[in-house]
Every structure is written in structure tokens, then in C-alpha cells.
Amino acid sequence: MTRITAFTIAVLFMYSCSGTAPVIEDIQWRVLxxxxxxxxxxxxxxxxxxxxxxGAEDPAxxxxxxxxxxxxxxxxxxxxxxxxxxxxxxxxxxxxxxxxRFRLPDTLYTLRLEDLAGRSDETTFRPDPDRPSIExxxxxxxxxxxxxxxxxxxYDSGSLILRNDQFKRVGVQQVSSGFELSDTEAIxxxxxxxxxxxxxxxxxxxxxxxVPEAE
Numbered sequence: 001m002t003r004i005t006a007f008t009i010a011v012l013f014m015y016s017c018s019g020t021a022p023v024i025e026d027i028q029w030r031v032l033x034x035x036x037x038x039x040x041x042x043x044x045x046x047x048x049x050x051x052x053x054x055g056a057e058d059p060a061x062x063x064x065x066x067x068x069x070x071x072x073x074x075x076x077x078x079x080x081x082x083x084x085x086x087x088x089x090x091x092x093x094x095x096x097x098x099x100x101r102f103r104l105p106d107t108l109y110t111l112r113l114e115d116l117a118g119r120s121d122e123t124t125f126r127p128d129p130d131r132p133s134i135e136x137x138x139x140x141x142x143x144x145x146x147x148x149x150x151x152x153x154x155y156d157s158g159s160l161i162l163r164n165d166q167f168k169r170v171g172v173q174q175v176s177s178g179f180e181l182s183d184t185e186a187i188x189x190x191x192x193x194x195x196x197x198x199x200x201x202x203x204x205x206x207x208x209x210x211v212p213e214a215e
Contacts, residue, residue, distance in 0.1 A: 040139070
């Protein structure tokens with residue numbers, strides 16, 4: 001019995017060591033300038049392409065840490081958003097924002113991917129410290145009035161994203177000022193406008209598609 005038990009433990013140990021660490025194949029990230037209707041601040045947006053020979057269910061946790069600042073975002077697998085572009089599968093992470101200030105820390109960030117057994121892969125990236133500050137930007141102004149998009153400022157177009165009551169995307173379309181919104185199940189809308197001179201852009205919203213009339 002002792003020999004059988006020892007053999008079983010050895011087999012389980014060999015099996016647990018035979019797994020392969022997940023791999024971060026590619027990342028796409030950008031700093032967005034966010035206006036949620038109450039505050040303006042920076043936001044880190046990130047999409048990741050990963051692989052794991054042990055199966056698609058093996059990757060379990062993604063963490064993003066901002067240097068030695070102590071600022072760490074943790075995203076378990078159930079918080080990832082799966083999508084595809086040109087036949088390639090990507091994982092989207094929830095937006096990352098600074099805790100106490102309006103600007104993300106200017107430091108080296110580490111992205112770490114872990115699987116169920118704790119095996120991991122990581123990579124680093126650094127936002128441009130010379131990117132424009134919130135105070136020095138000319139912000140676009142947008143509103144949806146009587147189902148018509150009104151856009152004012154130095155930008156004449158953007159990507160209109162529609163979301164349902166669970167904030168899941170139900171539509172996206174390139175629009176300009178004067179665009180008329182047809183019948184939709186969307187409850188929220190937001191507008192994304194890229195900046196040509198830096199890797200980033202504006203994210204306005206989400207705002208309600210219709211505002212209840214005051215009683």
C-alpha cells in the first residue's frame with residue numbers, strides 16, 4: 001500500500017510539472033482621455049493576445065502593475081472580454097484608471113499572465129511621459145439631443161459605441177456631427193475620438209441615450 005501511495009504521489013507530481021506556462025503573444029494599449037460627464041482623467045485601455053498549450057481554460061489571472069507606485073490592477077479570467085479582429089482572438093481588460101490623481105503614473109508598467117498552476121509570463125511597457133496633460137488639451141464636446149449627435153470642437157468625427165443596460169456593446173459606427181440615431185435597444189452611448197499625434201484618444205461617456213423628463 002505504501003508503494004502504491006508513493007507511486008500515485010509521484011505520478012501526480014510529474015503531471016503537475018508537465019504543464020506549460022501561458023504566453024503573452026502581443027499587447028495593444030493606449031492612454032485615453034476620459035470625460036464621464038463629471039470628471040476628466042486618464043484611462044489605460046488594453047487588449048492582449050495569449051496562447052496556452054494546456055488549453056483555453058488554463059489562463060486564470062492578469063495583473064498590471066505601475067512600477068514601484070503600489071498601484072496594481074488584478075483581473076481574473078471571468079472579467080476578461082473576448083473578441084476577434086481579422087480572425088485573431090483578443091482579450092480585453094476593464095479600463096484602468098488612477099486612484100488619487102487624474103493622470104496615470106509615468107513609470108514602467110508590468111503585465112503578468114498566470115495560469116491555474118501559477119505558471120506565468122510577463123512583459124513591460126511605458127506610456128510616453130511627454131504626452132499632453134489634461135489641462136493642455138482642447139476637448140471635444142458631444143451630446144445626443146433628440147436622437148441627433150451634436151459634436152463641437154476640433155474633431156468632426158468619431159466612433160459611436162452603443163451599450164445595453166449591462167454595458168455590453170450592441171453597436172458601433174463611425175459618425176460625425178448631425179448623425180441621427182435610429183431605433184435601438186441601447187441604453188448608453190459613448191464616443192471615441194482618436195488623436196493623430198499620439199497613441200491615444202478621447203473617450204466621452206457613457207451617457208444615457210435618453211434622459212427622463214423631470215416630473
